[in-house]
Amino acid sequence: MQVIETLAEGLKRELKVVIPAKDMEARMNERLAETKDKVRINGFRPGKVPFAHLKKMYGKSIMAELVNELVREKPTEILSERGEKSATQPEIAMTENEAEADKILSAEADFEFTVAYEIIPAIELKDVSGIKVTREVVDIDEAEVTEQILKIAENARTYETKKGKAANGDRVTIDYLGKVDGEAFDGGKDEDAELVLGSNRFIPGFEEQLVGLKAGDEKVITVTFPAEYPAANLAGKEATFDITVKDVAAAAEIEINDDLATKLGLESADKLKEVVRGQIESQYGSMTRQKVKRQILDQLDELYQFDTPQRLVDAEFDNIWRQINTDLEQAGKTFADEDTTEEDARGEYRKLAERRVRLGLVLSEIGEKAGVTVSDDEMQRSLFEQLRQFPGQEKQIIDYFQKTPGAAASLRAPIFEEKVVDHLLSEVKVTDKTVSKEELLADDEDGASETKKAPKKKAAAKAEAAEGEEAAAPKKKAPAKKKAADDSAE
Template sequence: MQVTETLNEGLKRGYTITVTAAELEAKVQEKLVEAQPEIEMKGFRKGKVPMAILRKQFGPRLLGDAMQDAIDGAMKGHFDATGDRPALQPEVKMQGGDEWAEGRDVVVEMTYDCLPPIPELDATKITLERLIVKADDASVEEALKNLAATAQSFDDRKKGAKAKDGDQITIDFKGSVDGDYFEGGTAEDYPLVLGSNSFIPGFEAQLVGAKVGDELKVDVTFPAEYGAAHLAGKAAVFECTVKAVKEPKAAELDDELAKKYGAKDLAGLKGQIAERLGVEYQGASKAIMKRALLDQLDGLVKFDLPAALVEAEANQIAHQLWHEENPDVQGHNHDAVEPTDEHKSLAERRVRLGLLLAEIGRKAEITVTDAEMTQAVLNAARQYPGQERQFFEFVQKNPQMQQQLRAPLFEDKVVDHIVAQATVTEKEVNKDDLQKAIDALDEI
């Protein structure tokens, strides 16, 4: 077996791997000898099938296995010897392709971009600012009032009163398109909060001013991107009967409200809210400091980037942003999306930071524990109520999904590792300043 270098430019590498016909024959013979004792065939005792018959029966398949084993072994030996780490899966092509015939040498061309050497980072040169926000009484009271608003009830308005925006009305309705009632367009005793925007645009506004006993027709047009294709963009008429009109009544800020949310009393609920706000502020502050750290790292460390990795990342960014701008297009049935210079610049930043953080984590022997992965899966499973078990099974069988969950955990642990060595000062600010800093992250 021979490995010959054909390309060495920057991070690009190319090699030919030659496996001789004699080496392949030896591997096939080895596999036949290994399998012979367990093979049973009609007319022969177990383990006594002649080698010539075994070769005729199993030779072609074993030749393919031997070829793959030889190439895999050569590639592993090459990477062990050179220390190269490919940025992406190496591209491997066999010379001759379909023209190759048994008895010939196998020559394989292997090309890849190798990961670059990454300079050491002196984290002590990094200076960061941690924003500190305390959950003051005003913030707790505001959050408490918002909580009470979500726990509001509705009381009947006086007889003959007209419905106002924010009221809850109870209606029967039947919807039709072109005079035909459609499936899913009928309901009885349906509670609808006017102004909640939970119905088709324009529907709720036409019910403001209605009274109990009113029968009216509501004219609307389904949005062009409506989920049901047969209704999308169609004009519809809903025949509505108003059966109740109720005004909102905010929950009282008392111990009873607190008990609904698992607290012993109102003071206990305020304590819970203060604690939750503290966690939210801390998370926001950490996100701001992380962005500042990544910005510094992007300027502190420079090295060559694997072109294939940057290209793949730029294509992914361009594709993702295109779908965000065209949410009505599902799947990948659309024209190719060409990355712009802006996409490529962002891809270079992401690849540079990704490689740097990965290298720092590798040298620091940072890993994601099984317990941390389990918690990450639990958190993700909460997005699929009633299907948690199916989600767990999906993750167990899907290495790509496991990596998607593991990657942010690993990155955060590496960031914490760097921050622990950096110079960090604290600055106390109010929540409005914190919000401005968070908003600024989205503008970058």
């Protein structure tokens, strides 16, 4: 076998691989000899088939198998011998001429194919002891814990029937019938519907007109459906609702005690406070880590500057660009609405793709040299988290990760990255700084600098996620409303 380098330009490589016809024939003969005792051909006893006849019947099919095996296995072997790593799956090309292919399968011509790929550049690791990061920490006071408990307790709040007029915060029980142009419409009717005034569950103007009514009152109210209302036959239309109030109930005071804790599934008020405090700490901790990680990546980006494999950059850019356009489409916006142009946005997101690829290679090299690994248990927990987020779709998700090439890597990559960041945190200088929650949650303008000129709202946030912050999992659909009528009135 002869390997000839035909291109070495930047990170691009192209090799011409030539396997002489006599070597191919020798391989074929070995394979035929192995199958001689296994084949069954009418007119011949097992193992007594003449070699020439065997070659005539099976030679080309065996040669085709050899060709497939060689193009599948040799590129990896050759790159290993050259001490190179391909950034993506190498591209293999061979003759498409039928006559030439027939000569190769007949061992009358050398088998030639080309291997085109981009190498992963050699990365010389730099000293990171000079990296300095500030870890912002929030002190959680008792008032914030209490406030959060009260918000959670709203779901467990009880109501007691009262006499007199309904006020904001009261729960009214009503029957209603909606009409457009005097005609009732589908989904516009409900009986014994419970509505907390001020909750803004129903369309604008609906709840406000119920304030001041009392049990037994009847009233016709007029509202206008929003222009963007999902039901096209109602969007922007004026409608009336015939209302009958059947009950008015006042909200009971919420007290943080053992009874409330029991309603929320915990054994005591102290345990409730402990759990809520832990949840708040976790939320702030995630933001703290996100900011610390961004600082590390920004400084690594300054330390490491090298050419990146363009195929990796192209693939990363395509992923980003697809998400950007999906977000804009869902929001009903254009690049002009985001104070940019498509051309400028492409340029900015191309830079972002290059940064992400470069940092990914750096983190991979750091992790490899540090001996960072991802265990089977960690992979299993990551898979379970995917299953938990999509109840009812467990089989499809498992099938996807089992049968889709590279799918498992999408589970491994974020775990590996977080563990590399943990390793770096043990080597860089970290200074803790106590801040208010407002300071912690403030937008990180400097950290978002690479996307300032691109669509900078939802789209930009998602595009930045994978370069430092943990990317959000696909969100589940919101649960359906209890009754169809609510969908029309809400």
